[in-house]
Amino acid sequence: LVKQFEGEGKDSGSWLGIPDDEFATVKKLITKEEVRVVTLAKLRLRQDMILWDIGAGSGSISIEADHLLPNGKIFAVERNPECRDFIKQNLQKFHTRNVNLVEGDAPACLDDLPDPDRVFIGGSGGHLWDILTIADKRLPADGRIVLNAITLDTLTAANEFFANAGYEVEVTTINVARTRPLTAYKMFEAYNPVYILAAVKQ
Amino acid sequence: LVKQFEGEGKDSGSWLGIPDDEFATVKKLITKEEVRVVTLAKLRLRQDMILWDIGAGSGSISIEADHLLPNGKIFAVERNPECRDFIKQNLQKFHTRNVNLVEGDAPACLDDLPDPDRVFIGGSGGHLWDILTIADKRLPADGRIVLNAITLDTLTAANEFFANAGYEVEVTTINVARTRPLTAYKMFEAYNPVYILAAVKQ
Amino acid sequence: LVKQFEGEGKDSGSWLGIPDDEFATVKKLITKEEVRVVTLAKLRLRQDMILWDIGAGSGSISIEADHLLPNGKIFAVERNPECRDFIKQNLQKFHTRNVNLVEGDAPACLDDLPDPDRVFIGGSGGHLWDILTIADKRLPADGRIVLNAITLDTLTAANEFFANAGYEVEVTTINVARTRPLTAYKMFEAYNPVYILAAVKQ
Amino acid sequence: LVKQFEGEGKDSGSWLGIPDDEFATVKKLITKEEVRVVTLAKLRLRQDMILWDIGAGSGSISIEADHLLPNGKIFAVERNPECRDFIKQNLQKFHTRNVNLVEGDAPACLDDLPDPDRVFIGGSGGHLWDILTIADKRLPADGRIVLNAITLDTLTAANEFFANAGYEVEVTTINVARTRPLTAYKMFEAYNPVYILAAVKQ
Incomplete structure (x- = not known):
């Protein structure tokens, strides 16, 4: 069920920093810019490189990675049909060249994919440990898994997995607040903190 | 005094995310990854696009922008000779193709440069208002100035300038803390908050 | 219009840390615990000491200050009738002894109050500069004004006032995120950042 | 070895907010104001109430709690002799009335203390699980344990303990940055984030 769903190939130029509201998505759920x-x-x-984007959501990570992987391959894995519709819209809008949409449940559907150099986990649908186990098996030494945790539970579980598997782990917490440009007063609005785990296979 | 100082042109591939300690620099002063x-x-x-990087420091912004501007031009402006030596080392190490080192004081030395599409201000040497005035004059409509403030004074002054000049401004504050991967315990270390002002000319 | 509105005098014991949802209030507006x-x-x-609490909102600052000022006086100034109703409910609920509710617009209504040792400004109804001017006049040397800013505009204006008036100023930014205890997963929810300016008259 | 080490009993008045540099301490280690x-x-x-302050460090929590517990008892437990010297100096300086210094290793030395209503754990000397086990045994229902974690490891271990023991837990993360009042420019300096776990026995 790996579909060669691609954009139109017209490159809008190598760039970075797509505003959140450019993506078709469920507003609250997108990974903030x-x-x-x-x-x-x-x-x-x-x-x-080959990148697995597991729990791709609206596809924003895959889409923004597309310019950084001109000769690579990206597999955006998403089990939710509504999200996949968003991904399709976004892939077309942003004319991606190397993003493949993968329909199915991780980790089962990962069997069909080539081995990754990099794995990003944005969502695990309750199968975090199994997904990490498969990702670890398929990843070469010096390969890298990055995971965004918004709950203490995911942070804890992932940290434990990486400790057991002997990965070198760095955890970065990001607290962002932005003023809205269109109001008379510039009030800072906070986004919920995210824990970014970056784990390197030894 | 615009020197065509360039790297060797051997592209290591389009990528993003250079660790801070890869740059020759004064440790404490680098803009964190x-x-x-x-x-x-x-x-x-x-x-x-054409990017001015004013107060380039170790050149890290220019260097990481190089891959995002394959057909553009970057002017890294720095008045401090010690910093310029770091920039030269870093340009060579990272094989940049489109970064030009500009020796001199801003805003005076900006006269020699082509009009920018984007301006980044990482340091102003006490001439913030004058630099912003010149940048504003040279920037086209929809052009963009981004400024990193670490003091309340710079945040306030820049915000006042942009309000007077009718720019649309968004202020983003970033609080980052990272665990060090090499210690037995993962202790979070905070970096000082940075205010990123992104201002669009109307 | 200074009303000797007091609680029932039954002290529940010296303590600190009233949960936000213990106060009658407009949910979103309360100063977080x-x-x-x-x-x-x-x-x-x-x-x-004598404390002015200007823009008292739901009265939470005055109420929690009550135990810290057993022999002092607190004047909770609020111009919004709906908020004053909340304050009245809260004063009764928490049995405050030294909080006086002041109905009226600051700075005009401040004329009726005794000189303060401490001034807290939680809201200014658009009259920040005038309120600060009056507070400054009435405050003794070593007196202290504390102001909570949630917009860049208030932060900037207050900072400018204190600089002009020769106060020693410390600005503290607080970013808080809390997990909700009642969900299966502990997701961190961020509260908007607050800038606490503490200014001491020289 | 519970010593009735007390201040001189001269109350400087009920107040809150002791600046960090008022405490005799190892600078870096004090819990920030x-x-x-x-x-x-x-x-x-x-x-x-009865409060155990385990890993009291410089005694700052016990000292600032003293005014909030006028009819209570505080036991400041510290195994490090150098820290205990700081505590003694600080207890005298701040004229505490209800703080007892406990010399010894937790959890062993806790046997000599009366049952607590509240337990604060600022440091555990590597015996976190054992300390929590004893604290849990001695604490009544509705009793409360508060723990400050600065490492992911302590956060994770404490969270696991409380989950197993059926406590209701709230985790609050605090990111603080302060400007220094004495410099010409107000630069924000960040303090490392702290995770405050507040756990209530069911």
Whole structure:
């Protein structure tokens, strides 16, 4: 069920920083612009790598990674049909070239994919441990898993997995607040903190 | 005094997220990895733009922007000779293709440069208002100035300038804390908050 | 119009840390528990002081200050009738002994009050500069004004006032996120950042 | 080895908010003013309670709690002799009335103390689980344990303990940055984030 769903190939130029409201999505759920680019940075992408984007949501990570992987391949895995519709809209809008939409449940559907150099986990549908186990098996040494946790439970479970599996782990917490540009007064609005775990296989 | 100082042209591949300690620099002064990529995102770079990087410090913003501007030009302005030496080392190390080192004091030295599409101000040497005035004059409509403030004074002054000049301004505050991967216990260490002002000329 | 509105005098014991939902209030507007106690700390209250609480809202600052000022006097100033109703309910519920509700617009209504040792400004109804001017006139040397800003505009204006008036100023920003105890997963929810300015008259 | 070490009994008045540099201490290790008062708030102290302050450090929590527990008792437990010297100096300086210094290792030395209503754990000397086990045994229903974690490891371990023991837990993260009042420019300096766990026995 890996579909070669691609954009139109017209490159709008190498750039970074897509505003959140440019994506078709469920508003509250999108990885915020600032967290998205820090996540991409932590992935340490090189131009010809293979990236699994598990729990792709609206596809924003895959889409913004597309320019950073001109000769690579991105697999956006999403089990929720409504989200997949958003992803399709967004892939078309942003003319991605290397993003493949994968319909199915992780970790089962990961069997069909080529081995990754990088794995991003934005959502696990309750199968975090199993997904990490498979990702670990398929990842080469020096491969990298990045995971965004918004609950203490996910932070704790992922941290425990990586400790057991002997990964070198860095946890970065990001607290972002933004003023809205269109109001008379510039009031800072906070976004919920995100824990970005970046784990390197030894 | 604009020097065509360039790297060797060997591209290591399109990527993002250079660890802070990869740069030759005065340790404490570098824009931290996380803030750097958010800054780049706020610049909304397109591939053929001209970017002024004023107060370039170690050149980290220019260097990481290089991959995002494959057909553009970057001018890294720095008045401090010690910092310029760091920039030279870093440009060579990272094989940048489009970064030009500009020796001199802003705003005076900006006269020699082509008009910018984007301006980043990482340091102003006490001439913030004058630099903003010149940047504003040279910038086209929809052009964008991004400024990183670490003091309340700079935040306030820049905000006042942009209000007077009729820019649309968004202020983003970023609080980052990271665990160090090499200690037995993962203790969170905070970096000082940075205020990223992104201002669009109307 | 200073009303000797007091609680029933039955002291529930000296304590600190009233949960937000214990107050009758407009939910979104209350100073959050954590910010409230830091604000009280910055006021450096001593037991026999006079405190003006301007823009008292639901009265939460005055109420929690009551135990810290057993021999002092607190004047909770609020111009909004709906808020004053909340304050009345809260004063009764918490059995305050030294809180007086002041109905009226600041700064005009401040004329009727005794000179303060401490001034807290939680809201200014658009009259920030005038309120600060009057507070400054009435405050003794070493007196202290604490102000909570949630907009860049208030932060900037207050900072400018204190600089002009020669106060020693400390600005503290607080970013708080809390897990909700009643959900299966502990998700961190961020509260908007608050800037607490603590200014001491020289 | 519970010593009735007390101050001189001269009450300087009920107040809150002792600046960090008022305490004799190892500078870096003190619980920062803002975190200290939020910690006190989370303890929900009532005036006649018994508080264990385990890993008291410089005694700052015990000292600031003293005014909130006029008819209570505080036991400041500290195994490090150097820290105990700081505590002694600080107890004298602040004229505490209800703080007892306990010399020894927790949890062993806790046997000599009366049952607590509240337990604060600022340090555990590597015996976190054992200390929590004893604290849990001695605490009545509705009793409250508050713990400050600065490492992911302590956060995780404490959270696991409380989950197993059926406590209702709230985790609050506090990110504080302060400007220094004495410099020409107001630069924000961040303090490391602290996780405050407040756990209520069911």
